[in-house]
Amino acid sequence: MQLRNRVIFDHKIALDTVPWRDDCASFRRFNPSSGVWTRKDTARAYNREGEKIYKEIEERLASSDLSRSNWCPGSQVLPYVMSIGELNKGTHQLEIDIDATPIDGDKLNHWLVSAYLTYEVE
Incomplete structure (x- = not known):
């Protein structure tokens, strides 16, 4: 199921995409x-x-x-890289928003998400 994925940083959309792979058969x-x-x-x-x-x-x-959401068994999964600009010292908010999918009988839908933030100090 193709679902919209958003990354929101300090109430601003940093990423808005629908990740999808339809070439998975090539990795069989x-x-x-x-x-x-x-x-x-x-x-x-x-x-x-x-x-x-x-x-x-x-x-x-x-x-x-x-077809699958942004990955195929046996394939490399490339990360999304984005710049969030200059940051001021203090508290910030990171939100990962993926449209919900309903539970269908015994089929439980879930998403594994990992993220990391790197920065440079001048």
Whole structure:
């Protein structure tokens, strides 16, 4: 599910994005423990007379092939880097805001978030 992600620093939006990866199938070979199942699909083909026909086929699908929010199993996850400008001494507020998703039966939705702040002293 594509969800908006925001980083808000001192009540100003520092990042506003919808992270999404739809190229996860290209990393299947780096994730050998991925579950695999088959799904039915149709493929266009031609009969001996050259007429276009459609055949039902079974295609292998790995769980790691599915699109995900900013990561694919086996891929490198690049961080978002942003500047928050000059900071004055004192208390500041950092807020990470990710749109909520409803609980669907026994499927609990959660997000693992990590962040760090680095700075330079002149």
